[in-house]
Amino acid sequence: MPDFTRCVIDHSIHLHHRGYLGHQVSPSLPHSALAGLISDLLNNGMAVYEMGMASSAAENLIVQKMARTFGMKPGAGGLMTSGGSMANLTALLAARQIQSAGDPWTDGTCQNRYAVMVCDSSHYSIDRAVRIMGWGDSGLISVPYDDRYRMRADLLDALYDVARRRLWFHVDAAHGGALAFSQRHGKRLAGIDRADSVTIDFHKMLLVPGVTSALIYRKRQHGFRTFAQKADYLLTESNGAASPDSARQTLECTKLMMSIKVMAALKIHGESLFGANVDRLLDLTAHFADLIESRPNFELAIRPDCNIICFRIRRDEWDDQQTDKINRIIRRRLLEAGRYYIVQTMLKAAGQSDAKFFLRVTVANAMTTSEVLNRLLDEIEWIANDIHRG
Structure with a gap:
């Protein structure tokens, strides 16, 4: 049994590790x-x-x-x-x-x-639920999003007539x-x-x-x-x-x-812990956004409203295809090094047809500090420079 336990632990993601900044799952009390x-x-x-x-x-x-x-x-x-x-x-x-x-x-x-009226950027579970119930494509009335990926509430009156x-x-x-x-x-x-x-x-x-x-x-x-x-x-x-x-x-x-x-x-x-944790996570995320914006080679998708932040590194000499490729390599090498766990996403700006690759971080870990986030940006920049040299 000890060997089995150790094997499971060694081959699992450690959410309590301060470099865990991946999916929207909190370390457990x-x-x-x-x-x-x-x-x-x-x-x-x-x-x-x-x-x-x-x-x-x-x-x-x-x-x-x-x-x-x-x-x-x-x-x-x-x-x-x-x-x-x-x-x-x-x-x-x-x-x-x-x-x-x-x-x-x-x-x-x-x-x-x-039919369900839902924002184009909503969670996939809504689309899945509509299709499980057998309503198909016509069961979704899509509401466009704005430049901050928020539902266009100003369009709801017109779409209401469709519903x-x-x-x-x-x-x-x-x-x-x-x-x-x-x-x-x-x-x-x-x-x-x-x-x-x-x-x-x-x-x-x-x-x-x-x-x-x-x-x-x-x-x-x-x-x-x-x-x-x-x-x-x-x-x-x-x-x-x-x-x-x-x-x-x-x-x-x-x-x-x-x-x-x-x-x-x-x-x-007590419930005060819930509120204190939310406040800390949102403050830390906002600080991370400040760190990203302070570095000339980094780009924020948008300023975060909550504790999820999308960003990437880019340089003037890289086109969009190169930028996507290099950020993909950076994420893979971060995971291979084992000091950080972050995820990825594709974002399509409102009114645009092509999606771009972004690194995605969820600040949900009580062990994560500003220093950890700053070192993450250092490591991303080091990897980018290493790719450029090679």
Whole structure:
């Protein structure tokens, strides 16, 4: 067993390493990780309350806490899910069930046309959910983005006429929803309390092991209409909106006891830790943007609004194709050296047809410092010079 454990550790990405600046996954709080061990050992399912009493109660408390944090009125509710993609799909299924003139669960969706208005730069899970539900290309009404990759809200009135009269307002706040815990940055989420449903991931900026997400409904009863299904061994006529059972709300049946991971963080550290972590990460990201802008050979895609930043190194003598190629090589050599883990992306500016390659950093690590970020830029510049010499 020690050999197996060492092998797994040696061949895994270490999120607590201060050079980890990759995907949107937070290093875990030790107490929340230990709560995950409790979950795995107890192995209680979550479909019915009698099988997961402690975790079901904890889940309800966390859902209510998030509803209040988002400013929703009494009567809000929801559930926890294994990831934001699952939460987004579940929210759209709820919207389909509630806003339909008929009953899609029994009658199907062939007689009705449904569509989702979504920004061109939205997370892929929205596109995937639309296609899982069988709505195809016509099920997506694309809203263009501006030069900061934000939805063009000024176009919504015109696009509204394309959509059906009855609308469901879903906010995919899987990443940015954490700002609700910040006294300084929470105002950026103004209006989120008016959403019919909201997705949030605790494993992105809130230091909880993944995958731990929640779907919050402005009206709790909406969640219990998502899956209008009978199963005598599990779902009964009496387990409607007053029931503590979660099986009617989610695709998952034997759901992990993910609620206790969040509860452990709240009980031991309090929600102030969430806000403090968000503030630190956003401050550090803004400082990293300053460092990039202070170096003449570096280019920012845009100033970051949150804790994700896209940039690249370029020189006047390089054309776009060379710039893309050299930054690809730089990322590969950074990974091979093992001191940093960063990712990559392709960005297409508003109104342009060609996408450009950028290095992508997510500042989500409490171990990362300004010095670490400065040395990252030094190393990128050194690699670029080495490529140029060779």
